[in-house]
Every structure is written in C-alpha cells, then in structure tokens.
Amino acid sequence: MSRSYLPHWIHWLGSPPNFHRFAGNLRPWLMAAALVCAVIGLYGGLVLAPPDRYQGDAYRIIFIHVPSAWMSLFVYACMAIAGLVALVWRVKLAEVIAMECAPIGAAFTLITLFTGSLWGRPMWGTWWTWGARLTSELVLFFLYLGVIGLYNAIEDRRRGARAASLLALVGIVNLPIVHYSVVWWNTLHQGSTVNLFGHSSIAPSMLWPLLVMALATHLYFFASILGRARTGLLALESGKQWVRKLVSGQPPSPTEART
Amino acid sequence: MVTAIQPATGSMPVTPMTQPRSPGSWCACGASLRRDFVLAWRRRGELFLPLLYAVIVTALFPFALGPDPQLLGRIAGGVLLVIVVLAMLPALESMFRADLEDGTLEQWLLAPQSLALLALTRVIAHWLTTVLPLIIVMPLLGALLNLPVKVLPVLLAALLLATPLLALLGAVLSALAAGARRSGILLALMLLPLAVPVVIFAAGAVSAAQSGAPYLAPLSWLAAALVLAIVLAPLACAAALRIAVES
Numbered sequence: 001m002s003r004s005y006l007p008h009w010i011h012w013l014g015s016p017p018n019f020h021r022f023a024g025n026l027r028p029w030l031m032a033a034a035l036v037c038a039v040i041g042l043y044g045g046l047v048l049a050p051p052d053r054y055q056g057d058a059y060r061i062i063f064i065h066v067p068s069a070w071m072s073l074f075v076y077a078c079m080a081i082a083g084l085v086a087l088v089w090r091v092k093l094a095e096v097i098a099m100e101c102a103p104i105g106a107a108f109t110l111i112t113l114f115t116g117s118l119w120g121r122p123m124w125g126t127w128w129t130w131g132a133r134l135t136s137e138l139v140l141f142f143l144y145l146g147v148i149g150l151y152n153a154i155e156d157r158r159r160g161a162r163a164a165s166l167l168a169l170v171g172i173v174n175l176p177i178v179h180y181s182v183v184w185w186n187t188l189h190q191g192s193t194v195n196l197f198g199h200s201s202i203a204p205s206m207l208w209p210l211l212v213m214a215l216a217t218h219l220y221f222f223a224s225i226l227g228r229a230r231t232g233l234l235a236l237e238s239g240k241q242w243v244r245k246l247v248s249g250q251p252p253s254p255t256e257a258r259t
Numbered sequence: 260m261v262t263a264i265q266p267a268t269g270s271m272p273v274t275p276m277t278q279p280r281s282p283g284s285w286c287a288c289g290a291s292l293r294r295d296f297v298l299a300w301r302r303r304g305e306l307f308l309p310l311l312y313a314v315i316v317t318a319l320f321p322f323a324l325g326p327d328p329q330l331l332g333r334i335a336g337g338v339l340l341v342i343v344v345l346a347m348l349p350a351l352e353s354m355f356r357a358d359l360e361d362g363t364l365e366q367w368l369l370a371p372q373s374l375a376l377l378a379l380t381r382v383i384a385h386w387l388t389t390v391l392p393l394i395i396v397m398p399l400l401g402a403l404l405n406l407p408v409k410v411l412p413v414l415l416a417a418l419l420l421a422t423p424l425l426a427l428l429g430a431v432l433s434a435l436a437a438g439a440r441r442s443g444i445l446l447a448l449m450l451l452p453l454a455v456p457v458v459i460f461a462a463g464a465v466s467a468a469q470s471g472a473p474y475l476a477p478l479s480w481l482a483a484a485l486v487l488a489i490v491l492a493p494l495a496c497a498a499a500l501r502i503a504v505e506s
Contacts, residue, residue, distance in 0.1 A: 087498075139452045146449040153439035162502045163435045167449060170431060170495060174453055181456035185463065 014093050016233045017242040023226035030223035037216035044209030052206075058122050063209055065115040067217040068108045072140060075105030075221060079147070080172040083165030093229070095161035096236060098168065099151050100228035104221060106144035112137055132183045139178045143171040157236055281371040288372075288380040295384035309346040310392055316342050317400045328405040335404035336414055336465035342400070343393055343418060344454055347425060350389040352446050354381065354433040355500065364437075364504050374500060375493035378430060382493070386426045394418050413468035413478075417461040420481040427485075427492035428453045434499035457481070 012018055045063035052059040082098035085091055116134065117127045128134065147164045154160030202210070237243050282290075299306060320338055324330060358364045367377050397418065401411050432449045436442035460477040467474040 135455075139455055142448060143452050146445070146452070149445045149448055150435060150439065153436065153442060153445050155440065156438070159438060159502060159505070163438070163499065166495070166499055166502065167432075167435055171452060174456075177456050178452060181459045185459045 014091055016093065016237055016240075019093055020230055020233055020242075020246075023230050027223050027226045027230075030219050030226065034216050034219035034223055037212050037219060041209045041212035041216050044212060045206075049206045049209055050203075055123065058119060059206075061115050061119045063213050065112060065119060066210060067214045068112040068115065069137070070214055071217045071221060072105055072109040072112050072137065074218070075101050075108060076140065076143070076168075076172065076175075078221075078225075079105060080168045083168045086165045087162060087169070092158070092236065093233070095158060095165065096229050096232040097225060098165050099147075099161050100225055100232050102144055102147045102151070102164070102168075104224055104228070106141060106148065108217070108221075109137060109141040109144060113141065130182075130186070132179060132186055135182045136175070136179045140175065143168075143175070147171070284372050284376055287370065288376060291377055291380045292384050295381065296388070299384070299388040306388060306392065309350055309389055310396055312349075313342050313346045313393055313396070313400060316345070317403050320404065332405040332407055333469075335401060335406035336410055336469060337462050338404060339397065339400055339406070339414065340417070340421075340458060340461050340465065343390075343397075343422065344425065344458065346393055347390060347422065347429065348447055348450065349443070350385070351426075351429040351433050351450070352436070352442055354385055354430055355437045355503070356433075359437045359503060364500060368501065368504055374497040378434070378496040378500065379489070379493040382423075382426050382430045382496075385430070386423055390422045390426060394422065407469065410465060410468045413474050414465050416478060417464045417481065420478060420485055421457050421461040424457055424481065424485045424488050425450075425454060427488040427496075428457075431492055431495045431499055434496050434503060437500070437503040457484070460484075 013022060041063065046060055049060070051057050079098050079101035082094045082101065085094035086098055113134075116137075120129070121127055147168050150167055151160045151164040154163060234243055234246075317339070321331060324334075355364065358367070367374055370377070394415065397415060398411060401414065406414065429446075429450060432446055432453070433442075436446055436449070439445060460480050463477040464474040464481070467477065
C-alpha cells in the first residue's frame with residue numbers, strides 16, 4: 001500500500017459510520033449559530049442600518065441577495081472540489097457531498113435571481129436585463145440543474161454521482177468563459193445603461209450586517225450539507241450492517257453478522 | 260497502467276509469445292470511421308431528419324413574424340444559428356448509446372489504441388454525417404429568410420467553426436448521459452451553458468458582417484476554441500465513457 005500523506009482524522013472521517021455520527025453531533029450547533037447570525041444580521045440590516053441616499057429602503061434586499069450570490073458560487077466551488085475528490089480517489093463520501101451540494105446551490109442561485117429581479121423592478125424599471133452578471137447567474141442555475149438532472153437520470157447512484165461530478169468540473173471551466181463572452185457580447189451590442197455596483201464603497205453601518213449575513217449563509221450551508229450528506233449516506237449504504245444497526249437500534253442477529 | 264510482469268531471465272529460455280500485432284492508431288481510426296459511415300449509410304433515411312427539422316423550423320418563422328423581408332433579413336443569421344444548434348441536439352443523444360448497449364464501448368476500452376482518439380473519430384464521423392448536410396443546405400435556408408448575400412460566407416464560416424466545437428462538447432455530454440434513462444431534454448439542459456459562448460461568438464461574427472464591421476475577431480476566437488476543444492474534449496469524453504462503462 002502506498003503511504004498516506006493525509007492526516008489520520010481525514011481517513012477516520014471518510015468512513016460513512018464515523019461521518020454519520022460526527023455530522024449528527026455537529027449539525028445542531030452549526031444550525032443554531034446560523035440562526036443567531038441570521039437574526040443579528042437581519043436586525044442590523046433591516047432595522048439598524050440607515051436607508052440609502054438614492055435607493056431608499058429598496059436597497060435592503062442586498063442583505064439577502066448578495067450573500068446568496070456569494071453562496072451560489074461558493075457552493076459550486078465546493079461541489080466541484082468534492083467532485084474532483086470523488087473522481088480521482090473514488091471516495092464515497094465525496095460523491096455524496098458533491099451531489100448534495102447541487103440542490104442547495106441551485107436554491108441559492110434561484111434566491112439570487114429572484115431577489116435581484118425584485119430589486120430590479122423599482123430600480124431599473126424592469127424585471128430582467130441581459131447584463132453580464134445576470135446572464136452568468138442564469139447559466140450557473142442551468143449548470144446546477146444539469147448536474148441534478150444527470151445524477152437523477154442514471155440508475156446506478158454511484159455511477160450517476162461520478163458522471164455528474166465530471167459535468168460539474170466541465171462547468172467550472174465553462175463558467176469564466178461564459179462570463180467573459182457575455183461581457184464581450186454586451187459591450188459589442190450596447191453600452192450598459194445601468195450600473196449594477198455603481199457605488200464603490202459601502203458604509204460601515206451597512207457593511208457589518210452584510211458580513212454577518214454572509215457568515216449566516218455559510219453556516220447554514222455547512223449545517224445543511226451535513227444533514228443532507230447524512231441522509232444520502234444512509235440511502236447509499238442502506239444494505240450495510242451499520243445502517244441496519246442504527247435503524248433497528250438492536251445488535252445484529254448472528255445470521256446477519258455472517259452475511 | 261498495470262506494470263508488465265518481467266520475463267524470467269534464468270536458465271529457462273523465454274519463448275516469445277506469438278501475439279498478433281495490434282493495428283496502429285491510424286488503422287483503428289480508419290476502421291472505426293469506415294464502420295460509422297457504413298452504419299450511417301444503411302440508415303440513410305435518418306440522415307434527412309435533422310435537415311427536415313431545420314427546413315420546417317425555418318419555414319415557421321415567416322409565418323410567426325410576418326413575411327416582411329427587411330425584418331427577416333435582419334434576424335436571419337441568428338435564427339439560422341439557433342436552428343442549427345437545435346437540429347444537432349437529437350442526433351447527439353444517440354452518439355454513444357447503441358455502442359454502450361451492444362458492448363462496442365467495452366471493446367473500445369479494451370483496445371490497445373487510445374480511447375480519446377477513438378472518441379475523436381466518432382465525433383468526426385458524426386459531424387460529417389449529421390451536421391455537414393445541415394451546413395450544405397444553409398444557402399437555401401438563408402434564401403428562405405432573405406439573408407443578405409454578403410453575410411452568407413461569414414455565416415458558413417462561423418458554422419464550419421462552431422458546429423465541430425458543439426459536436427465535441429456534445430460528445431462529452433452524450434458520453435456522460437449514455438447510461439441515463441431518457442436523456443433528450445437532459446442533454447439540451449446540459450448543452451445550453453456550454454453552447455452560450457459558442458453562439459455568442461458565431462452570432463457576433465454574423466451580426467458584425469451584417470453591419471459592415473470587421474468580423475475576423477469572433478471567428479478567430481471560435482477557431483481558437485475549436486483547437487482547444489479538439490485537444491481537450493476527447494480526453495474528457497474518454498473519462499466520461501469510462502464512467503459510463505465501468506461498474
């Protein structure tokens with residue numbers, strides 16, 4: 001056997017029963033921290049922060065919109081990294097994590113598109129424009145849907161996870177190309193009439209709730225991925241001894257132990 | 260790969276195994292191409308389906324938008340590009356499906372030749388049999404939509420660069436979806452993000468030609484992307500085929 005360069009705890013955590021227990025212990029704490037951060041961030045953003053000089057109260061949607069937009073990219077990166085690990089080392093846990101990232105990321109992307117559209121209506125006078133950021137976000141949403149669709153279309157769970165992981169890796173190469181080609185396309189056709197991020201600096205009273213909300217969404221993502229990965233592992237390993245033991249709450253009978 | 264077992268160099272003389280020499284890569288690719296052409300010829304009725312699809316969709320546009328030649332001429336380039344992309348989709352789905360079902364793919368994996376190279380020959384055969392006819396009827400479709408004559412060469416050049424690129428990208432996705440149950444709309448969903456830059460640059464060249472602007476830059480971008488895809492897409496395709504066949 002080749003020598004391992006990874007610390008021992010990674011191997012320990014990669015084992016499904018260990019991960020199941022570890023994630024089950026950690027998840028409530030992460031979720032509670034996410035809730036606390038979200039309450040503080042939303043209070044700071046919606047109540048304490050002053051209204052914007054030009055946008056009035058409409059700008060307050062950024063406390064949902066911007067953290068979601070950050071998360072839509074962050075989750076994709078997590079999915080691609082887990083997918084790479086799954087493809088190269090064939091770690092079962094990495095396959096599960098990569099595939100469970102996709103619905104969370106798709107949800108964050110959808111929230112971003114939806115809140116952006118809500119904000120765009122009073123500010124730009126339109127629900128949708130084909131700006132570079134909007135188009136890239138929409139393409140990102142389709143990438144997520146493609147990964148979810150491919151994973152669900154293939155009968156064999158593990159083969160589906162590996163195929164969808166490869167698609168996620170193709171997508172991460174594609175995403176910057178899409179972004180820059182859309183920028184190029186927009187500048188070729190028409191000058192941008194609306195500037196999405198015109199103000200270069202943001203007041204500290206608006207910044208801190210934004211950062212707290214970003215922290216909350218990250219914590220929520222980690223809590224959510226741990227929970228989803230737990231159920232994903234249980235489904236994948238449903239025939240295994242440790243799952244039976246866990247579900248029945250009894251020690252296995254001698255016949256089961258032999259098989 | 261597996262390290263070969265060293266031949267025992269001792270008292271026992273090593274008799275060389277009389278193995279038939281495996282054919283070279285060129286030979287294998289030629290045989291694969293020939294097989295694909297024969298199969299395509301046996302089912303030559305199917306080759307007309309994408310053409311028919313393109314003609315039908317093209318004929319529907321004037322009914323939907325009105326027969327104003329000015330309007331049709333302005334949008335013809337972009338419309339024809341989209342029609343070609345859509346007409347490519349159904350054929351992409353079956354690129355590797357039959358080979359996966361009858362075990363040909365397993366022979367590809369076992370073959371001493373590079374899997375990526377064999378996948379590339381498959382893409383070439385696919386492009387020649389299903390996409391090239393579409394490009395050949397483009398002048399006719401352009402005439403139906405009143406495409407300006409000076410734009411036609413640029414549209415053809417853009418298609419000659421963009422469709423092999425799409426076929427290469429589509430081959431990767433088709434290999435990924437080969438094991439899926441129903442992959443028709445799924446393939447469209449997966450191709451959309453990859454097709455966006457290709458369509459942008461191809462349409463950019465066409466609209467630049469239409470307005471009299473220099474159109475060489477977007478065509479060069481397409482050519483560069485095609486060169487990159489010829490190198491990288493077969494490798495990704497081979498990885499996807501391994502996933503489809505293994506386990």
